[in-house]
Amino acid sequence: MAKRKGAGEEASPLQPCVVKKTKKSGAAAEASVVGAPIPVNEARQKWPQRYLSTNKFKKGSVSRTKDESIEAEDILQARRHFTEAVVDGCVYKLYDYAYVKAEDGQPDFIAKIVELFETIDREPYFTAQWFFRAEDTVIKDHAHLVDQKRVFYSDMRDDNPLDCIVSKVEIVQVAPNVDLAEKEKTIPPCDLYYDMSYSLKHLTFANILTENSRTESDESSTISSEIGLDSTTDGINSAIGESSQVHKFEGSGMTLLDLYSGCGAMSTGLCLGASLSGLKLVTRWAVDINPHACESLQLNHPETEVRNEAAEDFLSLLKEWATLCEDFSLLGSRRPEVVNPISNRSGSDDDEDEDGDDGSPVPRGEFEVKKLVAICYGDPNEINKPGLYFKVRWKGYGPSDDTWEPIEGLSKCKKSVKEFVKKGYRSSILPLPGDVDFICGGPPCQGVSGFNRFRNTEAPLNDPKNHQLVVFMDIVNYLKPKYVLMENVVDILKFAGGFLGRYAMGRLVSMNYQARLGMMAAGSYGVPQYRMRVFLWGAHPMEKLPPYPLPTHDVIGRGVVPNEFEEITVGYDKSELCKLEKALFLGDAISDLPPVTNYNGQDEMPYNKAAHTEFQRYIRLRKHDMVYCSDAETNASEPPMLYDHRPLQLNEDDNERVCRIPKKKGANFRDLPGVMVGSDNSVEWDPSMERVLLPSGKPLVPDYAMSFVRGKSTKPFARLWWDEIVATVVTRAEPHNQAIIHPTQDRVLTIRENARFQGFPDCYKLCGPVKERYIQVGNAVAVPVALALGYSFGMASQGLCDDHPLATLPFKFPECLAKPSSTPRNPGS
Numbered sequence: 001m002a003k004r005k006g007a008g009e010e011a012s013p014l015q016p017c018v019v020k021k022t023k024k025s026g027a028a029a030e031a032s033v034v035g036a037p038i039p040v041n042e043a044r045q046k047w048p049q050r051y052l053s054t055n056k057f058k059k060g061s062v063s064r065t066k067d068e069s070i071e072a073e074d075i076l077q078a079r080r081h082f083t084e085a086v087v088d089g090c091v092y093k094l095y096d097y098a099y100v101k102a103e104d105g106q107p108d109f110i111a112k113i114v115e116l117f118e119t120i121d122r123e124p125y126f127t128a129q130w131f132f133r134a135e136d137t138v139i140k141d142h143a144h145l146v147d148q149k150r151v152f153y154s155d156m157r158d159d160n161p162l163d164c165i166v167s168k169v170e171i172v173q174v175a176p177n178v179d180l181a182e183k184e185k186t187i188p189p190c191d192l193y194y195d196m197s198y199s200l201k202h203l204t205f206a207n208i209l210t211e212n213s214r215t216e217s218d219e220s221s222t223i224s225s226e227i228g229l230d231s232t233t234d235g236i237n238s239a240i241g242e243s244s245q246v247h248k249f250e251g252s253g254m255t256l257l258d259l260y261s262g263c264g265a266m267s268t269g270l271c272l273g274a275s276l277s278g279l280k281l282v283t284r285w286a287v288d289i290n291p292h293a294c295e296s297l298q299l300n301h302p303e304t305e306v307r308n309e310a311a312e313d314f315l316s317l318l319k320e321w322a323t324l325c326e327d328f329s330l331l332g333s334r335r336p337e338v339v340n341p342i343s344n345r346s347g348s349d350d351d352e353d354e355d356g357d358d359g360s361p362v363p364r365g366e367f368e369v370k371k372l373v374a375i376c377y378g379d380p381n382e383i384n385k386p387g388l389y390f391k392v393r394w395k396g397y398g399p400s401d402d403t404w405e406p407i408e409g410l411s412k413c414k415k416s417v418k419e420f421v422k423k424g425y426r427s428s429i430l431p432l433p434g435d436v437d438f439i440c441g442g443p444p445c446q447g448v449s450g451f452n453r454f455r456n457t458e459a460p461l462n463d464p465k466n467h468q469l470v471v472f473m474d475i476v477n478y479l480k481p482k483y484v485l486m487e488n489v490v491d492i493l494k495f496a497g498g499f500l501g502r503y504a505m506g507r508l509v510s511m512n513y514q515a516r517l518g519m520m521a522a523g524s525y526g527v528p529q530y531r532m533r534v535f536l537w538g539a540h541p542m543e544k545l546p547p548y549p550l551p552t553h554d555v556i557g558r559g560v561v562p563n564e565f566e567e568i569t570v571g572y573d574k575s576e577l578c579k580l581e582k583a584l585f586l587g588d589a590i591s592d593l594p595p596v597t598n599y600n601g602q603d604e605m606p607y608n609k610a611a612h613t614e615f616q617r618y619i620r621l622r623k624h625d626m627v628y629c630s631d632a633e634t635n636a637s638e639p640p641m642l643y644d645h646r647p648l649q650l651n652e653d654d655n656e657r658v659c660r661i662p663k664k665k666g667a668n669f670r671d672l673p674g675v676m677v678g679s680d681n682s683v684e685w686d687p688s689m690e691r692v693l694l695p696s697g698k699p700l701v702p703d704y705a706m707s708f709v710r711g712k713s714t715k716p717f718a719r720l721w722w723d724e725i726v727a728t729v730v731t732r733a734e735p736h737n738q739a740i741i742h743p744t745q746d747r748v749l750t751i752r753e754n755a756r757f758q759g760f761p762d763c764y765k766l767c768g769p770v771k772e773r774y775i776q777v778g779n780a781v782a783v784p785v786a787l788a789l790g791y792s793f794g795m796a797s798q799g800l801c802d803d804h805p806l807a808t809l810p811f812k813f814p815e816c817l818a819k820p821s822s823t824p825r826n827p828g829s
Contacts, residue, residue, distance in 0.1 A: 030089070031163035033082040033116055033124045043081040047115065050078035056120050076125060076159050078117040085116050085124060087165045092116075092126075097192075099166040100128060107133075108166050110151055110192065115159075124162035130154050131171070131194065134509075138203040138517070141499070142506030149191070152198035153208055176207055176541030178480055178512045195541070196514065202568050202805040203517045205509050206545050253280030254797065257431060257479070259311055259441030259472060261286040263766060264297035264304075265758065265780035266440055266487060272783075273790020275628045276816055279798055281438065281790065285431055287314045292768025293776050300764055305429055309376060311443070311471045313386075317377035318478060320388045321421075321430045328418050330425045331432070369413045370395040372420040373402060375430075380404040390420065436479045438793070442487040442781065443468035448495035457496045461503065469500055473507040476538070483546070483793060484513065484538030487781050492534055493519075493565045501565075504536055513538040516805060518548040519569045520789075522758075522782035523555030523725055526615070526813035528584045529757045530555065531728040531782060532569075535789065539796070546796035547807040549788035554580040555725065570806065581812055584615060586743070587722030589756045592616045593645060598655050598747040604641045617824035618814035619756060623763045625822040643765045644773060645752040648733035656694050657701075657717055658735060659746045668718035668739070669705045682711035708737050715739050720749075729754045731778030733771070751777060759783030761817060784813035 037043070044051045052058040057074045083094045092098060094116055099108035111128035118124055131151040134143035151171070169191045176195040177183040187193050196205050254274075258267035267283040274281035283304045288294050294308040307314060325331050374391035381389075381404055389404045410417055428435060447455055447465035456463040461470065476484050486504060493501045501517070508515040515538050522531035539545040548570040561569060572578045592612050594605065611617040622640055650658065661667050670677055676686045683706050685691070692700040705716035718739035720726060726739075733748045735741055740748045751766065754777045761783075766773040788809055795801040818824060 031085065031087040031124055031161075031165070033080075033085045033118055033162070034091075035082060035084040037080040037082050040080075043078070047078065047081060047117075049075050050081070050117065053077050054120060076117075077120050079120050079122065080118050082116045082118070085126065085162055087162060090168065092165065092168065097169045097171040099169050100160065101164045101166050110169060110171070112153075112171075113165075114157065116162075125159050126162050126165065127157055127159050129157045131192075132198045134506075137198050137205075138498075138502055139506040139509065140502050142503050145506040145510040149187075149193055151192050151194050152196055152205065153194050154198050156200075173208065176512055178540055180512065183512065195512070196509075199805075200567070202548065203505070203515075204545070204805055205505075205513075205515045206803065207514060207541055253282050254437035254482075255284040255431070255435060256281055256438045256440065257436045257481070258283050258286040258297075258304075259314075259439060259475060260443055260468070261288045261293070261297055261306075261441070262290070262779050263293045263776040264301055265760065265783050266442065266485075266786045267304075268300070268764070269759075269781065269783040269786025269788075270438075270440060270485070270790035270793065272626075272628045272817070273787040273792070274794035274797075275790075276787075276811065277791050277794025277798065277800070279794035281794070284428070285436075287311055290772075290776075292772040293779075295767035296765070296773075296776055299767055307376075309378060311468060311475065313376070313378040315471060315475050315478060317375070317388070318430060318432075318475075320377055321375070321424075322432055324417075324421045325425050325432065328421055330422065333425075335426050335428070368395040369393075369410070369416050370397075372410075372413075372416050373399075375420070375424070376404070390417070431479060433479050436481040438483040438485070439476055439479065439481045440485040440487075441472055442779075443472040445469055445488060445492055445500055448489070448491040448500060455495065460496050460499045466500060469504060473504065473511075476508075476513075477511055480511075480540075482540045482543050483797065484508065484536075485789060485793070486536040486538075488534045488536075490519065490532050490534055490561060494562050498562065498565065501534065501536075508536070508538040512541055514541060514543075514545040515539075516545055516548070517565075517568050518805075519561065519565070520548065520785055521551075521555060521569075522785050523583060524551035524553055524571070525549075525759075525782070525784040525788050526553050526581070526584055527757055527759045527782055527784055528586050528589050528725045529727075529729060529782065530725060532561070533781065533785070544796035544799055544801065545803070546789070546792040547801055547805050549792050549809045550578075550806050552581055552788075552809055552812040553583055555583045583725060585723050585725060586720055586757075588613045588615050589619075590753045591722065593642070593750075593753065595745055596645060596647065596747065596750060597745070598647060598650055598658070600646050601649075602646060604643055605645060606639060607642050611824075614824075615814055618817050619759075620762050621814075621817055621822065621824065623761075625819060626761065626763075626817050627819050640762075642752065642762060644755065645750050646770065647747040647750045648770055648774065650735070650748065653694050653696050653698055654735065655746070658741055658748075660700065661717055661719055661741060661746075663719070663744050665719075665721040665723075666714075668714050669701055669716045670714065672701050672717075675701055675706070680712075684711070702736075704736060713737070717741065719743055726757055729757050729778050731775045733774045754778065759785075759787075759813060761814075787813060787816070 049060055052060060052075070054077070056077055058077050060073065060075045085092050092113060094113060096113050098111055098113060100111050102109050110131040110133070112131070113126050114129045115127035132154055133151055134146040137152065139146065171192045171194065172188055172190045174183065174186050174193050174195045177186070195208070197208050198205055256267055256270065258264065261267060264283070264286065267286065271281045271283060283301055286294070286297055286304050286306045287309065288297070289308070289310050291308045294306045297304065298306045370393045372390045373393050376389050377387070378389070379386045385406070388407045390407065390410060391402050392405050393399065393402055407417070424430065445466045445468065447460060447463035460466050472486065492498070505515050505517060515536065517534070517536055519532055519534050522529045522533070535548070537546050551571055592607070592609050594608050607620070611620055620640065657669070660672060661669070662671050669675065670683060673692050674686050674689055676684050678684055685706070694700055708716055715738050717735050719741045720739055721743050730738055730740065733740060735748055742749060751770065751773045752762070754774065755764065755766070758777055758780050759782050760777070760780070766776055768776070791809060792801070792807055795807070801807055
């Protein structure tokens with residue numbers, strides 16, 4: 001538990017700006033405990049830490065929660081406990097709610113009175129269980145998103161002089177509900193209400209633990225039976241307990257919508273991890289604006305409805321689709337499971353002509369609609385007329401002559417529109433609210449990048465480059481899935497005081513989702529890459545909030561983490577004993593790959609070498625040997641092939657520079673002739689020799705290498721080495737300002753080598769030009785991180801984990817990729 005701050009001390013930005021209470025100014029407040037004291041034996045049993053000594057304070061350990069204790073804390077010792085007190089003539093009972101005096105000019109604090117006692121020297125005290133206002137939580141400046149009457153219960157409590165109490169406040173506990181209108185109906189007249197708790201552990205907003213609430217109710221009931229107190233929370237606790245029972249998933253599994261999907265790494269890992277927990281999760285829909293990434297995802301996941309469009313257009317389309325389904329009276333009608341209806345997809349351009357062409361001629365100059373084959377929202381004809389469009393297959397013409405037509409132009413084709421919508425509804429080509437169990441995605445926030453010189457620090461959400469974060473949350477709000485997982489760069493917590501990260505939390509909480517924030521390093525889960533990323537969990541109030549999976553490998557993520565967010569880094573406590581696997585190095589991941597040159601242009605090639613390490617043996621698994629691919633169509637008799645093992649072809653000058661970099665650890669442009677390194681580690685030209693030129697006449701050492709990071713960087717034209725871990729897989733393969741040269745070959749890392757650093761299985765093929773494939777891999781979520789999160793999700797969704805924010809994984813990557821019956825082979829040995 002975080003310590004309370006004393007007067008004048010600065011409070012942590014992630015906890016309430018609280019100070020140790022002082023007595024009211026002016027006339028002294030009249031405050032005293034009253035009535036018959038609680039029987040001594042009962043008080044000692046209930047608050048044993050208060051009866052350890054006859055001194056005013058006693059050093060000891062106080063159990064705060066099931067998982068937390070405070071070591072060596074000064075504990076006020078009690079003479080007697082009471083159930084009532086009077087402050088300024090007002091009677092307060094145990095478990096009443098009250099405003100508590102704060103600093104001058106600050107709003108009063110909000111507390112539940114959970115102890116009333118008299119100290120050894122007869123001073124009246126109370127123990128406050130504190131509530132957080134939204135502005136006191138990580139949400140901070142986005143508190144306006146949350147109902148002003150809503151507060152959050154906390155596990156923070158401390159002792160205060162009784163005369164700090166200002167007045168009573170009426171607070172009620174209500175059952176959580178994502179339906180805001182329905183929730184509003186359950187809120188009785190009150191000053192404030194709460195339906196969630198807030199914890200500093202991974203900045204967690206969660207449902208009030210039924211077990212803790214029940215314990216508290218039992219305590220109230222025990223005292224009330226002997227002393228006459230009323231207990232008013234049993235009904236709500238019972239309702240929450242009933243509603244939070246383990247959700248049983250029937251049918252063929254759960255559905256996933258992957259937004260900003262890229263080539264599908266995040267959803268691939270999530271589905272894989274879920275399968276390891278015993279839950280089937282299927283990426284039913286995916287959306288991305290990059291056509292090459294969509295092609296890659298579709299190639300590897302033919303079961304997925306992949307849409308190549310902007311996320312805001314997708315949201316508009318969902319709303320239009322729901323209207324169409326309503327217009328044709330389809331909503332609520334019976335339809336097949338929405339999981340994996342790959343066959344007969346209405347949105348495919350390759351639909352076969354079910355009714356065939358009757359061969360009747362079409363009069364010259366006229367066109368007749370044969371059928372509609374796809375739907376979109378946007379401006380597909382690029383005529384600056386956005387709206388709802390259908391792709392039309394014309395009678396007497398083939399797919400190459402299909403055109404996009406606005407819905408207004410199809411007013412005479414209502415039958416065709418109805419047939420398309422009816423068929424699309426049955427096969428769920430688009431999700432309706434309630435169809436999606438899980439939404440994942442990494443909305444791009446380029447407006448936070450340090451490379452952006454025009455960043456808007458005053459109003460980050462006004463920057464169009466950050467707008468996708470709003471769109472992501474708008475889609476969540478519309479579809480209302482059971483679970484949400486958002487990924488982003490650490491800069492989302494650095495830029496403008498973490499404004500965008502706080503906004504994301506605020507949006508989820510305002511939609512009544514439970515939420516939890518964490519940072520995970522890719523290398524901690526079995527790849528040779530540090531790569532720290534932020535992950536935000538959201539969960540429907542009726543579901544378990546997933547924990548973050550603890551590391552499996554001994555790697556500490558690099559990079560600057562804002563101090564106030566340090567504690568959300570996922571890892572073991574320093575005091576905990578844990579057995580982690582050794583860190584994976586570059587050589588462990590790629591030493592088995594066949595040599596290629598700068599000029600290699602092959603997309604497929606044989607391995608020709610045996611795997612050298614466990615990682616290599618498992619990462620080579622073919623699709624039919626992997627745990628989540630039971631129906632993979634692969635001919636086991638065919639020799640395995642290696643895909644995408646080709647580098648970006650450098651121009652002649654850069655290739656010449658790479659060839660001259662020594663093949664040794666730490667080598668870079670500083671090892672080239674004509675460069676000197678000064679005592680301050682900055683480079684300068686060697687005055688004793690002329691500048692070396694390339695055959696093209698350009699300098700061997702370019703000016704930009706000498707000036708990069710004021711001449712102090714060792715990254716330009718730098719070789720990696722076998723016993724190193726890369727900082728992060730990048731999207732550009734130029735070696736001008738980053739270490740991406742192979743240890744012993746004169747070229748940059750290949751697409752496949754980068755893909756292995758991200759944990760992609762070798763069987764995962766990529767599409768598009770070489771540069772586009774590098775971008776897909778560099779933008780991806782590391783597969784083992786997504787896999788670990790998928791396992792946590794699967795366990796939570798089946799009610800198989802507790803409420804702790806962290807959980808241990810029972811496996812390590814990539815061994816977990818293999819089916820139980822599969823034995824890693826050495827292809828090409």
